[in-house]
Amino acid sequence: MAEARSCKPELGFSQYSTVEIKPVSGQAQLSPGAELGTSRGKADTELLCGSTPQPKSKQLRLSWALALGTLTLSILSVIYAWSVLVSNGPALSRLRSLSPGKTVWVISILSQSVAFLVSELLSMVFEALRWVLVSRDSGVLLSTFLALSRATPLLGVASLCSTHGSHRFWCSQRLVFLSLTWLLGVVLIYNVKFKHVYATNGVYKFNVTAGLAPPNSSLVDYVPRLMIGLHFLAFTHTILTDSTFAVGVPPLACRGNDCSSFFLPGGLRQVRLQNRDFNSSLFNTQQPDGPTSVLIHNAPGYQLEFSPVEANHTFNSETDCTIYGKATGVGIFLCLASSETKILAGWSVCPSTLDDHGSCFNDTTWAGKLDQSTSLSLFKRYATVAYDRNNFSIRSIESISPPSAEVLVAQDFTKVYKAVFAPIPEQLNPSASDFKGFAAIYSLQVGIGWTLRLYQDYFPESREAPLSLLQGFLTVPIQFSTTAWQIVDTHDLPSDLNTVASMTGSTYRAIGEPWTIFTFGGLAIFLIIWALAFLAWIQWASARAPDTTLFPEIDIALMCGDLTQFLRRRRIGGTSEAVKKGLKGEKISCVEDKEEWSIVLGTESLG
Numbered sequence: 001m002a003e004a005r006s007c008k009p010e011l012g013f014s015q016y017s018t019v020e021i022k023p024v025s026g027q028a029q030l031s032p033g034a035e036l037g038t039s040r041g042k043a044d045t046e047l048l049c050g051s052t053p054q055p056k057s058k059q060l061r062l063s064w065a066l067a068l069g070t071l072t073l074s075i076l077s078v079i080y081a082w083s084v085l086v087s088n089g090p091a092l093s094r095l096r097s098l099s100p101g102k103t104v105w106v107i108s109i110l111s112q113s114v115a116f117l118v119s120e121l122l123s124m125v126f127e128a129l130r131w132v133l134v135s136r137d138s139g140v141l142l143s144t145f146l147a148l149s150r151a152t153p154l155l156g157v158a159s160l161c162s163t164h165g166s167h168r169f170w171c172s173q174r175l176v177f178l179s180l181t182w183l184l185g186v187v188l189i190y191n192v193k194f195k196h197v198y199a200t201n202g203v204y205k206f207n208v209t210a211g212l213a214p215p216n217s218s219l220v221d222y223v224p225r226l227m228i229g230l231h232f233l234a235f236t237h238t239i240l241t242d243s244t245f246a247v248g249v250p251p252l253a254c255r256g257n258d259c260s261s262f263f264l265p266g267g268l269r270q271v272r273l274q275n276r277d278f279n280s281s282l283f284n285t286q287q288p289d290g291p292t293s294v295l296i297h298n299a300p301g302y303q304l305e306f307s308p309v310e311a312n313h314t315f316n317s318e319t320d321c322t323i324y325g326k327a328t329g330v331g332i333f334l335c336l337a338s339s340e341t342k343i344l345a346g347w348s349v350c351p352s353t354l355d356d357h358g359s360c361f362n363d364t365t366w367a368g369k370l371d372q373s374t375s376l377s378l379f380k381r382y383a384t385v386a387y388d389r390n391n392f393s394i395r396s397i398e399s400i401s402p403p404s405a406e407v408l409v410a411q412d413f414t415k416v417y418k419a420v421f422a423p424i425p426e427q428l429n430p431s432a433s434d435f436k437g438f439a440a441i442y443s444l445q446v447g448i449g450w451t452l453r454l455y456q457d458y459f460p461e462s463r464e465a466p467l468s469l470l471q472g473f474l475t476v477p478i479q480f481s482t483t484a485w486q487i488v489d490t491h492d493l494p495s496d497l498n499t500v501a502s503m504t505g506s507t508y509r510a511i512g513e514p515w516t517i518f519t520f521g522g523l524a525i526f527l528i529i530w531a532l533a534f535l536a537w538i539q540w541a542s543a544r545a546p547d548t549t550l551f552p553e554i555d556i557a558l559m560c561g562d563l564t565q566f567l568r569r570r571r572i573g574g575t576s577e578a579v580k581k582g583l584k585g586e587k588i589s590c591v592e593d594k595e596e597w598s599i600v601l602g603t604e605s606l607g
Contacts, residue, residue: 085512211299229440330449331360346373
């Protein structure tokens, strides 16, 4: 016979009763109101104390208020996030008055607040749910009771989930739902970018020719020598780092650290008003005062990808390579070859030891190897590009078409470079009409040779700088192909260069992905509706649940006065593994004494 225990008055119970557990027909059952001191044979009897049930409406009122408040904040967060990260509507422009950094800060606070409130709401629902489950006639597994407790950390829930049993259903729900709340805290600011957004009202539009025309080596015969020399002299060194001409883009074909990819949209300098002459640029007309940006819509451009030449490739010195610069004594060994759609290029310069003595063309052994080499792939793409109206720099690529590979022919580049390294008369007459052209070519040849020898002599470990010079040398004919067409015949440009330019205002703001807002709103609404549904069920079933507080340890201490002794007799505790092992099959139930309306807590072993 088990020893009877009763609740002590100092614990604050106004009424109390006891419960005895006994097996009936091979199954353990809870017997409320059992007489003390009665022998129950070999029944496993534990007497625990309870508390007087109180109305649940007051306690659930806090949960209902939290659910409705969380729902309201979630809706407001979605509206605000959509307004500042996605929408361009003028009606919501006041919400975008904050700087991009502060906007992201506010979004982060809102999302973290929603995540915190949803987490608290779920914890309160799970806590109330476990007391409803334990108040059923059949009780609930002790492992389920602990898994739903707000006092059990997620690591503890995960540990319980590793053991077999029906408690896994509730363990998994708590783990999944609370994990989703973490996602709520970060999804809104995922992949947020800072960029210029362009106004759709107050836009000034012009019909223009813009973009890049296909490279055409036959035009070089008609372009003045001065123009060729000046363009190569001015832009070879910096064209790929000049934000008015080029912008870095993800590569299409090459990979690795030695791969570099650039998109050349043409630039504002080459934009011309349609059906006008060579000098009719976009800025040679009446200009509006307000716009700060220029958008060139759907104009052709080229994506350039540079990668190393295959290790097994060898240039044919007879057909692919030429020594240039004899008239200036510079000595540049240039090789060009075609490979499928790519062009392979390499060069070397006469060393200073020979150049100082004017012997670069007497001893050409230096031309036996290449100092730098690269391969170039070209892809045509149509893009809408935004430029800064004041300094012509590329602000952003607003849209871009799929690529179309272009076939590069080495002979076309060779023809251009023969003009670049054209022979120069031994004597130049400043009063001659071609003096400026030869002077530009001379300066270009000497400048390239001097720069390459500078890196060769003083920066032998610098690999990128002379290589970028070679890449720029290959880029200039592509970038200024449109200029060559315009010089020859501005009315005979390819038709796909005819497009529209827009002058408009812009704002710098944070931009997010619409799917992140849909995900945030969907997750928040789903979790809140789930909580509301269970709150409604708990409210309906709350007549059989004990009154609880926001402090689960206090609830357990008040309603389970002998739980400590019970756990010790069951040898449940010591380590987490011992707790999991001891909990296996243990069931817990709260039983209502209809006469005294008190709640008692009992346990039974399910074998």
